[in-house]
Amino acid sequence: MVEKASRTLAYICPVCRKPVVIERSVFQLAASASSLPCPCGESSLHVEMWGDRVRMTVPCLFCGRDHTVACSARAFLHEKVLAFSCAASGLDCCYVGEEEAVFSAMRRLEEAMDKVEAEAGAQGTFLDEIVMHEVLSEIKEIAQRDGISCTCGSHQWKLQVNYSSVDLFCAQCGAAMRIPAATASDIDDICCKTKLLIRGKE
Numbered sequence: 001m002v003e004k005a006s007r008t009l010a011y012i013c014p015v016c017r018k019p020v021v022i023e024r025s026v027f028q029l030a031a032s033a034s035s036l037p038c039p040c041g042e043s044s045l046h047v048e049m050w051g052d053r054v055r056m057t058v059p060c061l062f063c064g065r066d067h068t069v070a071c072s073a074r075a076f077l078h079e080k081v082l083a084f085s086c087a088a089s090g091l092d093c094c095y096v097g098e099e100e101a102v103f104s105a106m107r108r109l110e111e112a113m114d115k116v117e118a119e120a121g122a123q124g125t126f127l128d129e130i131v132m133h134e135v136l137s138e139i140k141e142i143a144q145r146d147g148i149s150c151t152c153g154s155h156q157w158k159l160q161v162n163y164s165s166v167d168l169f170c171a172q173c174g175a176a177m178r179i180p181a182a183t184a185s186d187i188d189d190i191c192c193k194t195k196l197l198i199r200g201k202e
């Protein structure tokens with residue numbers, strides 16, 4: 001049996017929303033912990049091998065959080081395709097495997113994502129209605145106190161509501177900030193904030 005000595009890893013960048021597909025040799029993956037960044041530089045997938053276990057930290061587009069997932073090194077290096085999913089949304093957030101299998105899994109995920117987003121947009125449905133409502137009203141309160149600004153100095157911003165998160169965009173430099181709105185702890189997180197700072201141009 002001829003083993004392909006490389007693995008393909010993929011996730012969707014929560015910041016620029018583009019699929020990130022990276023190929024690494026088995027040697028590179030085993031040699032040291034790797035950080036596999038999105039070309040936009042705003043998110044990255046971390047992979048660490050510990051003996052016969054592999055641990056990955058995956059930025060998740062759907063809930064806006066990082067997921068830590070683990071599997072055996074054997075599965076990681078040999079399975080045709082492994083899928084890891086987001087517990088909050090039930091959608092896949094990361095694939096590891098052979099190049100072709102990973103690419104087709106990614107295509108299906110992108111289709112599923114488009115559908116979820118389109119449905120959410122059309123019907124105004126969210127992963128959790130109450131959480132979304134609370135998070136939006138907290139953002140509104142912060143906005144009323146002029147608490148939303150960008151590191152570029154702008155206080156002008158736009159808001160986009162997603163299925164399980166809210167994006168704030170700086171109207172001047174275009175920088176984005178994602179606020180998760182998936183679980184009750186996301187309400188707690190935003191409740192204690194009086195300011196939201198978008199990381200744009202300094």
Ligand SMILES: [Zn+2]
Nearest residue numbers: 013016038040
């Ligand atoms: Zn990106």
Ligand SMILES: [Zn+2]
Nearest residue numbers: 060062063086
């Ligand atoms: Zn998630």
Ligand SMILES: [Zn+2]
Nearest residue numbers: 150152170200
């Ligand atoms: Zn800005």
